[in-house]
Amino acid sequence: MTDTTVTYLFDPLCGWCYGSTPMLDRLAASGVTLELLPTGLFSGSGARPMDEGFAAHAWANDQRIERLSGQVFSQAYLDNVLNVRGTLLDSSAATLGVSAAGLDDPRLRLAALKAIQRARYVDGRDIVTVDGVAQVLADAGMADTAAAVKAPTDEVLAAHRELVGRGRGLFQRLHANGVPSLAVIRNDAPRLISSNALFGSYENLVAHLQAA
Template sequence: MIIAYLFDPLCGWCYGATPMLDRLAASGVAIDALPTGLFSGAGARPLDAGFAAHAWTSDQRIKQLSGQPFSQAYLDNVLNARGTLLDSATATLGICAAGFKDSQRRLPALKAIQHARYVDGRDIVTKRGVAEVLEDADMADAARLVAAPTEEFLVAHHDLLGCGRALFQRLHAEGTPALAVIRNGAPRLIDANALYGSFNSLVARIQAA
């Protein structure tokens, strides 16, 4: 059994799912973190005042359900910064770079990037910002790939995004995060609300899938 975790690094609800994912990983469950590119390309948009207000309201709900912090630095330096985009392309590139040779490094890289954004209020939209976060997370090799991607890595990155998007569509997922149990190559979608309830309930849903 493998758990496929479909995510976008700029998705607040994905950040809120971190405690449950940590507990699943600690229990020995194999988690394959797959980016969907939900907020990149055609999904990117300006981070204007209206969207910032909507996001902050949603973030407070996520905080209540998950216990994950959303700091004043995030509000001041990310949501209230003007002239920037809600665009996850570079953050996703960084996560894929971290997992280029070892897929199990994708989740730690995602966590580092999420913490940089939602707690430290750092830039994770530009290549320089993402590379600095990866360097601080002792992933200097990934930082170098972000700054100067090789052709081999770009092909792998494209293929990984395609895999995540294809599974997202196959499951008819409505958004991120999305969690699927894969047994014998057949994926079954788990209600994402289980990521914000009790751990025992989540495990029961996984076992029943």
């Protein structure tokens, strides 16, 4: 598996993506090269108000994700994120943060994503505004990335657009029906791995990747 590159399609505000983090960590620890590509699913036209109905739907899903993955969805998240009206489900700033973190070293995208996810789902912090994301990244020791989020240069914005564009393009090419999605690319041909493999045993996930 050490010669395998796995592409991971995600959105920072996707609870199932947060739930798949333990499997990503195990893959990275085993020597698999992970390429993280954001799809922008909940940004731009995909953003939506955090109303009561959506909050209830999200919390029900989150409880299922917690049972399957062991990832914590805290009371602080319920109180300070889901139950706060007048906010948006908008991943624009968080996605920019992940892109900016990997500008010089793509491996840092995972660290930035994990910091952002933990801030939301465990600490109940704001990750839908530029200031909120910048503070989370600064607290995680990524001061340069935080500054890039608050005042992005043309280089950062161009790299961000290119990364999301690649993510959306691959998502469409795979005919994926949601995130998280995994792909193994061999001979320029991407092969979609069922997202269910991220929520079973690690051995089952490895078997899926080896068979792709």
